Amino acid sequence: MDLGLGVSIIDAMDLGKERRTGSYVLHAEQLTIIETCASPSIRYILKGLKVLGIDPAEIKNIIVTHIHLDHAGGVGLLLEICPHAKVIVHPRGKRHLADPTKLIKGAKAVYGARFDELFEPILPVPEDRLVVKEDGDTLQIGENRVLTFFDTPGHANHHFSIHDSMSNGVFTGDTIGVYYPQLMEKGVELCFPSTSPNQFDPDAMLQSLEKIKALAADRIYFGHYGMTTNPTHMYEQIEYWLALFMEESRRLYAETKEEPMIAKVETLFESLYAKVVNDLAEKGISLNQEMEEIIQLDLRVGSMGIIDYLEKNKGK
Incomplete structure (x- = not known):
């Protein structure tokens, strides 16, 4: 193209x-x-x-x-x-x-x-x-x-x-x-x-x-x-979503810090995905199956990276 x-x-x-x-x-x-x-x-x-x-x-x-x-x-x-x-x-x-x-x-x-x-x-x-x-x-x-x-x-x-x-x-x-x-x-x-x-x-x-x-x-x-x-x-989008992701991640990490890594990641992923879906719904957008799969993949891998960062930095 x-x-x-x-x-x-x-x-x-x-x-x-x-x-x-x-x-x-x-x-x-x-x-x-x-x-x-x-x-x-x-x-x-x-x-x-x-x-x-x-x-x-x-x-x-x-x-x-x-x-x-x-x-x-x-x-x-x-x-x-x-x-x-x-x-x-x-x-x-x-x-x-x-x-x-x-x-x-x-x-x-x-x-x-x-x-x-x-x-x-x-x-x-x-x-x-x-x-x-x-x-x-x-x-x-x-x-x-x-x-x-x-x-x-x-x-x-x-x-x-x-x-x-x-x-x-x-x-x-x-x-x-x-x-x-x-x-x-x-x-x-x-x-x-x-x-x-x-x-x-x-x-x-x-x-x-x-x-x-x-x-x-x-x-x-x-x-x-x-x-x-x-x-x-x-x-503006990056600043908004990065702040939201990190605020939610730190909150959830404090609640789940004694849980296994995989559980922390899954908890964070579910929370971030729900926030994304809600944000899009407020704009009148529903995701088709293809977009659900792509965004879920990105947020799941992204959740791994955020939890990895918090583990290295003791939740900060």
């Missing part, structure tokens, strides 16, 4: 669902892809490139906002088909793309028996094809197109966001949340903070949000999923 200003999005069909995770194509002298999703999505990305009339051999840069497998798990596989591409990654992520052993272990802890179905194969990236970008570094991909990289932790410590000079847009990965374009058809722009384990930090997330706000972007390109031309509303 053409998003204008030299940006296209390919639906990577993450988890077999439409409009779940996107791979962005920047049409420039140095053809650039941002996000690869997991390896089962690579066939959809290749189909999308074919529709756009792009030979994978033309691709010069593959950028991953962070190294979670739903954003970068397929990079090694895609790289095999893109012989002239380099992979651009946050400095804290480089070693894990070169040796994904710890990434695999962490994802198996979250996804369990579904791991192989969702993520295999995960291939290492040769070190000579990895390029690190530090906070404030730039990459010129066209005569009038410069990408600037900003360290934006909160969702993960190995996360950067990328400002695109041509579109005045920011590719935010998961730093400022998950966007649900399906609800736009019902007149609601909804965005939740992405609080998945195990490096979620609400204070760092808010600091990264302020850094992104300061860029005065016209567009936000979300990893999950799509573009908004209403950044201010998205910023």
Whole structure:
């Protein structure tokens, strides 16, 4: 899909669902892809490139906002088909793309028996094809197109966001949340903070949000999923929901701190999901089965991350 200003999005069909995770194509002298999703999505990305009339051999840069497998798990596989591409990654992520052993272990802890179905194969990236970008570094991909990289932790410590000079847009990965374009058809722009384990930090997330706000972007390109031309509303959503999530989490954690981890997570998930459903009902929105499944998945994984954070910080 053409998003204008030299940006296209390919639906990577993450988890077999439409409009779940996107791979962005920047049409420039140095053809650039941002996000690869997991390896089962690579066939959809290749189909999308074919529709756009792009030979994978033309691709010069593959950028991953962070190294979670739903954003970068397929990079090694895609790289095999893109012989002239380099992979651009946050400095804290480089070693894990070169040796994904710890990434695999962490994802198996979250996804369990579904791991192989969702993520295999995960291939290492040769070190000579990895390029690190530090906070404030730039990459010129066209005569009038410069990408600037900003360290934006909160969702993960190995996360950067990328400002695109041509579109005045920011590719935010998961730093400022998950966007649900399906609800736009019902007149609601909804965005939740992405609080998945195990490096979620609400204070760092808010600091990264302020850094992104300061860029005065016209567009936000979300990893999950799509573009908004209403950044201010998205910023307000993240601030609102993050505060609500953390207030409710701390309250429930104090009540359930002696219970097993799995019970704490389930209690929090049920409470947060009820609040979301009630909020949407007040706007006249009811969720269909597809949206129920997607939001429940995000809130369940997000509840794991919040409880993990509270465990590390003694409920504070």
